[in-house]
Amino acid sequence: MKTTKLYLALMLAGTLLISCNKTKSNSEENNPATTTVEKREIWTKEQAKTWYAKQPWLVGANYNPSTAINQLEMWQEETFDPKRIDEELGWAEQIGMNTMRVYLHDLLHKDDAEGLYKRMNSFLEIANKHHIKIVFVLFDSCWDPFPKSGKQRSPKPHVHNSGWVQSPGQKVLQDTTQYPRLEKYVKETVAEFKDDNRILAWDVWNEPDNMTGPSYEAVEIKNKAELILPLLEKAFQWARSTNPSQPLTSGVWVGDWSDETKMQPMHKLQLEQSDIISFHNYNKPQDFEKVIKQLQRYGKPMICTEYMARPNGSTFEGFLPIAKKYNVGMINWGFVDGKSQTKYSWDSWTKKYDSEPELWFHEIFHTDGTPYKKAETDLIKKLTTEANKKS
DSSP: OHHHHHHHHHHHHHHHHHHHHHHHHHHHHTOTTTOOOOOOOOOOHHHHHHHHHTSOOOEEEEOOOTTOSSHHHHHSTTTOOHHHHHHHHHHHHHTTOOEEEEEOOHHHHHHHHHHHHHHHHHHHHHHHHTTOEEEEEEEEOOSBSOOOSSSOOOOOTTOTTTTOBOBSOHHHHTOGGGHHHHHHHHHHHHHHTTTOTTEEEEEEEESTTOOOHHHHTTTSOTTHHHHHHHHHHHHHHHHHTTOOSSOEEOOBOSSOOSOGGGSOHHHHHHHHHOSSEEEEOOSOHHHHHHHHHHHGGGOSOEEEEEOOBGGGTBOHHHHHHHHHHHTOEEEEEOOBOSTTOTTSOGGGGTSOOSSOOSSOSSOSBOTTSOBSOHHHHHHHHHHHHHHHOOO
16 A cells, blocks of 8 residues: 555656656746747858848948938937938938938947837838838947947037947957856847848848958057957858848958959958848949959848948939849948938048038938939839839
């Protein structure tokens, strides 16, 4: 009898243990922090082409509201301006644009991840209303290496991008103890929107080896690119570990891309890790066509995620017909004249301007929505309508 009771007791204990483990397992499955997601691989050429075949001809701009000097002012709760965003994206829709490239910042996630995602969702709702898909940029190596949350400074008169900030900042880049926070930012942000069809793609890092030229080169660290190279690879891995439905990319912007033996390690990594190919070009049309042909060897769809600097010869009339010919997506720099002041040239950091330049460097619209050059907006509308008309 004692043996029977002992046996029954052991059986009951075993059943409870199994039940507890099962409950714990179910709890872990429902907890995003503990759920294991199968990491996907870099897209094959076939996967990338299948995705691209479902897209219209992609034409748009790098977007920052005219009321924001940088990424932080765009997204922080106190200065997020959905009414203005709605108005400006309406102008984009009117000229046939269907995509916008928009910068995030790691400090936004550090300070208020929940609020950031709420505002990102509001932004995506507005964009979707205007039939515009978004390329979100996670990190950026351009301009001020010392970003600070909170109220942002006022623009320096007549200076191009006088308040734009890098992400991560220099101090974070040099402090490896901060990298787990960056990992959390990437993983949580991409995971939050990984199946959101309002997002076109994730641009993991903008111009990772940019040393900022005369604007901030005196305070840049010499080994910046050496620090970023392994971090960029990790950032791709972090983003990919969430199994996003959207492609990942990082655009090459300088150097010789004609042959792998002539390319820098950073640029090789960018192209090898990208699901789709992206690049920047602010030169003349013939150079633009040349680099398209060079990058065709990767056999993947291409998007030019930055172009259009009128004095350089990088123009809508010069570039868009070429892009249409090769089915390359196009995202120009600058949309509405505002606090970023990118109607002024890069040389405004070294050359004094007292008034508006005769020929704008970037931007398509005046602050009131009037086109800077109606011939340009007419051309954009004409080419996008022709390319994307419903059969």
